[in-house]
Amino acid sequence: MDRLNDLRKEIDKIDEQILKLLNERAKLVIEIGKIKKEQNKPLYVPSREKAIYERLKSINTGPFPDEYIKNVFREIISASLSLEEVQKIAYLGPEGTFTHLAGIKHFGLAAKLIPLSNISDVFEYVEKKRCAYGVIPIENSLEGVVNHTLDMFMDSALKICGEIFLEVSHHLMNLSGKFEDIRKIYSHPHAIAQCRKWLSKNARNITIVEVESTAKAAEIAKGDASVAAIASEMAEIQYGLKIVEKSIEDYTNNYTRFLVIGFNEPAKTGNDKTSIMFSLAHKAGSLYNALKAFAEENINMTKIESRPSKRKAWEYIFYVDIDGHIDDEPVKKALENFSKNVNMLKILGSYPKGEK
Numbered sequence: 001m002d003r004l005n006d007l008r009k010e011i012d013k014i015d016e017q018i019l020k021l022l023n024e025r026a027k028l029v030i031e032i033g034k035i036k037k038e039q040n041k042p043l044y045v046p047s048r049e050k051a052i053y054e055r056l057k058s059i060n061t062g063p064f065p066d067e068y069i070k071n072v073f074r075e076i077i078s079a080s081l082s083l084e085e086v087q088k089i090a091y092l093g094p095e096g097t098f099t100h101l102a103g104i105k106h107f108g109l110a111a112k113l114i115p116l117s118n119i120s121d122v123f124e125y126v127e128k129k130r131c132a133y134g135v136i137p138i139e140n141s142l143e144g145v146v147n148h149t150l151d152m153f154m155d156s157a158l159k160i161c162g163e164i165f166l167e168v169s170h171h172l173m174n175l176s177g178k179f180e181d182i183r184k185i186y187s188h189p190h191a192i193a194q195c196r197k198w199l200s201k202n203a204r205n206i207t208i209v210e211v212e213s214t215a216k217a218a219e220i221a222k223g224d225a226s227v228a229a230i231a232s233e234m235a236e237i238q239y240g241l242k243i244v245e246k247s248i249e250d251y252t253n254n255y256t257r258f259l260v261i262g263f264n265e266p267a268k269t270g271n272d273k274t275s276i277m278f279s280l281a282h283k284a285g286s287l288y289n290a291l292k293a294f295a296e297e298n299i300n301m302t303k304i305e306s307r308p309s310k311r312k313a314w315e316y317i318f319y320v321d322i323d324g325h326i327d328d329e330p331v332k333k334a335l336e337n338f339s340k341n342v343n344m345l346k347i348l349g350s351y352p353k354g355e356k
């Protein structure tokens, strides 16, 4: 018993030291904030944050686990940044969506997260500078791309400043936590698609209803035990529901990738990604000729999508992600050559790669 008390006393002493150091650190962040404001520089610097996480991980001697260093420092940085200015972040709401979770994962709990009801509103909010950044979903590892997000980049001046990966798990939940009460299941079309096998096996006689978000489904389920939602754990907590069945998705390895959009153009970190969009002439070999520029510089392409241009029938806009930063020599050179073989090229941003 005495030993337990002694150890706790030691922990108390260490916590006091940590708190003292956190305050020392916060003072420096405030100083840096003043300089950035004077020089009109962005307060949030993702490249610096990434460098901090990477450096601490590389010098960690343990037993504190490497994989939680980022979580702890994410919150320290988030709270410190709020001393410079509370970061306002718009996201695809309502509260409890996976995008909400992604926003917290990236910006920490001290940021003010503002739920908006659709992807266009998030773009508009950031474009009109009503907040610093926006968080929107871009693709799911099982369902593919979120077309609406890709299309928004056609007419937007916003840049991609970051990406966030979130492992997605879907749970069936209602007010009572009892399967026999359920007559209808609500969810987002992507979530329903990801649970197709489970639903056809277990919910044949239950009506499935599509709504605009998993959180909206949870909100509806809050009022009536005969309505269940397929949603995230966050929605369960947010709306006071009980889980009927956990992880009902058909496949594991289900990740959603989110983008952070804003006017910030992050510096290179050595582990970055660049997103571009372009259009081509309707000629044999034009895509091949253009993409050759990346192969010649040994640049890995991590994604390619095409979308109708919406300007003219059967004309397409291509979206490509490549490894590297626009300030890396090979990327610069490749894009220079690439631009000679396309009709239109727009750089959507270079940003630190998200952790999977």
Ligand SMILES: C=C(O[C@@H]1C=C(C(=O)O)C=C[C@H]1O)C(=O)O
Residues within 6 Å of the ligand: 028, 029, 032, 033, 043, 044, 045, 046, 048, 049, 052, 076, 077, 078, 080, 081
């Ligand atoms: C202190 C700074 O501002 C912010 C806060 C950081 C921190 O708490 O370490 C790091 C990067 C910035 O997002 C900085 O730019 O160095």
